[in-house]
Amino acid sequence: MSQATKTIQEINERIRKGTAVILTAEEMVDVVRAKGKSAAAREVDVVTTGTFSPMCSSGMLFNFGQEPPLIKASKVWLGNVPCHAGLAAVDAYLGCTEPSEDDPLNKVHPGRFLYGGGHVIEDLLRGKAVRLKCQAYGTDCYPRRELDKSVTLADLKSAELLNPRNCYQSYNVAVNTGSRVIYTYMGPLKPGMRNANYATAGQLSPLFNDPFLRTIGMGTKIWLGGGTGWVIGAGTQHNPKPQRNERGIPLTASGTLMLKGDMKGMSAKWVRGVSILGYGCSLSVGVGIPIPILDEEMAWFTGVSDADITMPVRDYGHDYPNGVNNVLAQPTFEELKSGEIAVNGQKVRTVPLTSYALSLEIAQELKAKIEKGEFLLTEAQDRIPSK
Template sequence: MSHEVTKTISEINDRIRSGKAVVVTAREMTDIVGRLGKVKAAREVDVVTTGTFSPMCSSGMLFNFGQEPPVMRASKVRLNNVQCHAGLAAVDAYLGCTETRRDDPLNKVYPGTFKYGGGHVIEDLLRGKAVRLWCESYVTDCYPRAALEKDVTLAGLKTAMLLNPRNCYQNYNVAVNLTSRIIYTYMGPLKPGAKNANFATAGALSPLFNDPYFRTIGLGTKIFLGGGTGYVLGAGTQHDPKPKRTERGIPLSAAGTLMVRGDLKGMNPRYVRGVSILGYGCSLAVGVGIPIPILNEDMAFFTGVSDADILMPVKDYGHDYPQGIPRVLGHVSYEELLSGRVKINGAETASVPLTSLSMSLEVAQKLKEWIEKGEFTLTEAQERIVSE
């Protein structure tokens, strides 16, 4: 494929280091491509920054809490009474953000509702708070300690890594409820008779709508993660490599996902927050921003995506979703969803976002500032993510 404009990541990095790179947010790029066209936009712009801030349930912390005499192999681990997975090594464990606290008092009043879970533990650590570590194990000759209980802080952990198996969905369902009773889901409470339509993603700001075929995002891509620096490890779990797409390459269903990691000790609690969802459980809201290098006019075209270009599938979480039925009731544009009212089955209903658009824009702007100051350069993907 030939292009009128061609750049390399190395050339763009040279421009970043010299302070000459032209960096714009994805929202700004939509206007630029609309005014100038993709070829002129590709000549003028070097990097487009994207951003999203939304509950991302497949997230968690991989940590090592260190040894002290006598040493132990922890087979059961809890942090602030939230269960961790300890089937790794002596003092390694993984805390999933949706794991809930044992005997959560809120659950006794509102079944299925938890005030505190793994995501809240992660946020507490980031805020400098001490959390209670509890460990138990069988005894061996090399690991004679049977139990350990103490307070730990983020600074005191040997290792603390945000390691998220599935973040940044490329598209996602608009959730409605066609039953006659209210239901409680990870998409929030859904009123009967499709009286509300809940949706997620940051629209034209969202990372994977700006590189729909993963031409620049892959293994080793450096990203904004939780207010610090992170990296893409590859496709996330449940990644759909070949969804049905529009002519712009926008998938018509939940499609691409990313597995990401970053050093929790370098993150900011403003962009990593524990979430409690009524009647469902806990999660973690994560800020993710990915820079898209404008290597040619194709990438300029992709980053010129608008909210009107993004069509999202409407699904019934009352009957269909719990039974694993993939029926799509129709599609609505992200632009329509942002208006606050959409038509579902011919009737108007309220649309409710789970993603914070203001925080998503803040992530994209913060990443833009880092790049303009020369504090953040781009990396070349070492392995492509299958997407076509």
């Protein structure tokens, strides 16, 4: 690890004075390429990243408050979507992939959900009222057995976006070598490898810009869903020891983050319910993470370009569902963005699940907040394993 040339405290002082130099990760690529990492480290203080993509391991932890007579809910539904209620009396968790029990599309075509937990979360952020239904077994201190009413986000005593696994550091490119269309969380995949679906925001993606998690850890303040959020640790399925290229970029799916933030400060523009044809429901989440340029090493990392990033192509028609980790190809993100890649000598059309345009808008919005002094950086309170 190279010797630090700046501290986060020094960078924050520059932000307060209005003298800090803030660039998006896209802008940093050109600076490092033109001037080198040493000059970039001297000139730049913060690089902002962003991603807007379906993140299935997301949900809302909420408390709906008490009213007499009191209740200890054992079963909870929001918008006819089942929630987990094995918590305290009026706490529950709504997972974004849980489908509505009365989804009209699912009744006609099982597995083709139209509405689910992610859509309930978006409806609440849009100020809509949703139906809250609770059942309870009744106790001396909590005698009520049923509750049925409409609630808005403002009515909830608290509502936290609590996401166990977000911001994957690299991910699979999904193809289908089979003979029929298959419906996956990566979207519909045509037979004979007629499309390749991929995710992440490439050079804008947070964990590509800090591949060894030097600055991102427990307690890192982030931009989440249009409001303020926090990294609360490693995400589930976090893999600290992937194979990497010479820039430290993982060759397979690896790092993940666990995130939280107060939904009452968020926007439905950046937290949207998703229906994935033939598979189910999800939630697209916007995340922006500032990377402090402490030294030359961090300048070098944040200078990563789409051409430096490769992603593994896997067969979801056979290998993936059977747990076979065979990699068919390793195209660059630049090639994926071009609209076509080569897999085993075959040209395959590529389809992004992540919006690069909205990811860039997030990085730009975070940049503007820092430049105005409205967003300061934080020291990570604990490292997330990375190697």
